[in-house]
Amino acid sequence: MPGLVVHIDTHATWGGGQYQVLALASGLVRRGVPMLLVARAGGALNERARASGVPVLDLPPGLAARWRPGGGRWLARWVSGERVALYHAHDSRALTLALGAARRHRAPVVLSRRVDSPWRRNFVSRFRHSPRRLRAVVATSRTVADVVSRGGFPRERTFVVESATDVAALDRKLPIDPLRSWAAGLPLVGSAGKLVPKKNWDLLVRTAAAVRTRGHDVRWIVAGDGPEYGRLAALASEMGVEDHVRFERGPVDPERVVKSLDVMFHPARREGSGAIVRVGLLAGVPVVVSRAAALVDAVGEHGLVVDPDDADGAAEAVIRLLDDPRERGRLAAAARAQARPRYDIDRLVEATLAVYGTVTLWSAN
Numbered sequence: 001m002p003g004l005v006v007h008i009d010t011h012a013t014w015g016g017g018q019y020q021v022l023a024l025a026s027g028l029v030r031r032g033v034p035m036l037l038v039a040r041a042g043g044a045l046n047e048r049a050r051a052s053g054v055p056v057l058d059l060p061p062g063l064a065a066r067w068r069p070g071g072g073r074w075l076a077r078w079v080s081g082e083r084v085a086l087y088h089a090h091d092s093r094a095l096t097l098a099l100g101a102a103r104r105h106r107a108p109v110v111l112s113r114r115v116d117s118p119w120r121r122n123f124v125s126r127f128r129h130s131p132r133r134l135r136a137v138v139a140t141s142r143t144v145a146d147v148v149s150r151g152g153f154p155r156e157r158t159f160v161v162e163s164a165t166d167v168a169a170l171d172r173k174l175p176i177d178p179l180r181s182w183a184a185g186l187p188l189v190g191s192a193g194k195l196v197p198k199k200n201w202d203l204l205v206r207t208a209a210a211v212r213t214r215g216h217d218v219r220w221i222v223a224g225d226g227p228e229y230g231r232l233a234a235l236a237s238e239m240g241v242e243d244h245v246r247f248e249r250g251p252v253d254p255e256r257v258v259k260s261l262d263v264m265f266h267p268a269r270r271e272g273s274g275a276i277v278r279v280g281l282l283a284g285v286p287v288v289v290s291r292a293a294a295l296v297d298a299v300g301e302h303g304l305v306v307d308p309d310d311a312d313g314a315a316e317a318v319i320r321l322l323d324d325p326r327e328r329g330r331l332a333a334a335a336r337a338q339a340r341p342r343y344d345i346d347r348l349v350e351a352t353l354a355v356y357g358t359v360t361l362w363s364a365n
Contacts, residue, residue, distance in 0.1 A: 003085030005035040005356065006101075008075075008094035010064035014044035015194075016275045017114050020140075020163055020348075021045060021090050025054045027349035034085075038075065038097070040064045064093060072100010079105070085360055086110055086135070099133055108135035108359050114163070114272040116143050116294065119151045129153060135359050138352065140273035143294040159355045163275040164348035165255075165282055167340060173253070175260035182246065183219040187322050191266040192254035192276050195226030195247070200290060200308055203267035205232060209239040210315035216322065218244065220265075223257040225249040259283050263321050263328070266295065269308050274298045281339035284332040288317045302335035 005028065009021050021037070022045060028035045039046040041058035049056050057078060063071040075097050084107040087098035098109045111134055119125050128134070129151070137158045139145035149155045179188065193199045201222055208220045222232075222245070229247060236242045248257070254276060258264060264280035264287045271277075271294040278298055280287045287303035289295040296305055304321070306314040321328045341347070 003034065003083040003107075003360075004079065005033060005085055005088060006038060006075075006079060006098075007035060007088045007090065008038040008059075008097050009045055009090040010040055010059060010093040010097070011045065011091060012040050012043040012061070012064070014048070016163070017090060017112075018045040018048075020112075020114070020275070022049055022052065022054070023164060023166060023345050024348060024352055025049060026052050027345055028353075029054055031349065031353075033353070036079070036082075038094075059097075063097070071097040072103065075101040076104040086356060088112065088138075095128055095134075099128060109133065110136045110138060110355065110359055112138045112140070113144050113148055114140045116141075116147050116270050116272050118147055131157065136355060138355055140275075141294045142297060143292075144272050159351075159358075161348060161351040161355065162343060163273040163278060164343050164345045165275070165279055166345050167282055167343075170255055170259075170279065170282055173256050173259055176252070176256050179221060179248075179257065179260045187216075187218045187262040188221060188260060189218055189263045189265050189318055189322075190221035190223070190257075190261060191264055191280075192223035192252075192257050193266070193268070194224050195222070195228040195232060195249075197228060198268060198270045199224075199228075200267040200269045201228065201232050202235060203290065203308060203311060203314060204265060205235050205239055205241065205245055206311035207265065207267075207314040207318065208236075208241045208245050210311045211318060212241060212244065214315060214319060216319055218318070218322070220245040221248060221257065221261070222246070223248040223252050223254055255279050255283075258285055261285050263288060263318055265314070265318060266290070267306075267308060267314070268292050268295065271295055277303075278339060278343045281335040282343060284336045286321050286328045286331045287335065288314065288321065290314075299335065300338060302331055302338055304331075 025037050038057045084105045086108045088110045089095040089098040090112045102109050138161050140163045145158045236245045258279045264285045267290045274295045290308040304317040
């Protein structure tokens with residue numbers, strides 16, 4: 001691809017989106033694509049990208065703030081000596097920076113969209129997401145693509161590129177011994193994700209209580225932190241399962257958490273792609289998910305699907321897998337075989353490069 005591809009991510013902390021940005025950037029570097037990652041100075045993505053050999057430009061934290069003007073001019077000056085093929089923004093503030101810089105370089109802008117919430121309908125949002133300024137949207141699932149299209153962005157310029165996982169690296173990772181020790185030989189069920197309302201961790205707590213009521217002794221883990229921790233901990237105490245449900249809020253590798261599980265249970269009401277569920281599929285862990293569109297699409301016929309408000313039904317699904325090792329093994333093997341070619345990093349890179357080719361061809365014309 002002629003010219004430099006400039007990726008922008010403004011987050012300070014590490015999450016699933018930053019995992020995807022680094023995986024894509026590393027894949028582009030391996031393929032010899034000229035690229036630059038603009039990432040917040042001192043942020044987790046910046047540090048990990050440098051350690052991985054990805055070219056990084058420090059984004060001053062002040063310019064990463066939503067309210068701070070002038071970021072586009074700053075970025076344009078930094079890349080003024082380069083022929084920029086396109087800007088690829090990975091979050092809302094990154095889009096503002098990309099659009100500001102692109103006005104000076106006349107380069108197309110691509111936005112990755114990983115959440116299934118609609119765009120705001122105020123003037124600023126409509127201005128930034130106008131098809132006259134934004135060349136294409138890369139959605140992480142059909143669910144996200146549908147939301148983008150309902151927001152008025154042209155469907156023919158919305159591309160589905162599913163989230164991916166470094167399968168070889170995942171295979172090398174081991175379960176977390178302290179988690180298995182805490183389970184004390186009992187089945188370990190759970191997932192990872194932020195403690196926010198849309199993740200619906202209430203269902204996990206209520207399901208833990210329902211499973212216990214049915215006479216099954218199970219340990220439950222949620223790896224993540226967020227504003228819902230206090231309320232969820234209180235709910236676990238109210239339901240009498242505070243000793244059975246563990247909230248792992250410190251730094252922990254979510255992929256190793258998944259590999260520590262006997263059954264993955266992910267109860268989210270809404271997901272952009274369900275990347276953590278895909279890790280479960282790739283790792284050969286049997287999966288139970290709620291009926292969120294992106295999760296149903298991810299597991300296909302190789303996982304159990306439950307209603308997001310039905311703790312009794314979820315308990316029955318979990319118990320069914322725990323009581324039937326043959327069914328557990330069958331589901332896990334089928335899921336792994338289906339997921340490996342679909343969610344590997346190479347496919348992410350190839351699909352993204354295809355989008356870049358289409359976008360730059362449009363721009364040339």
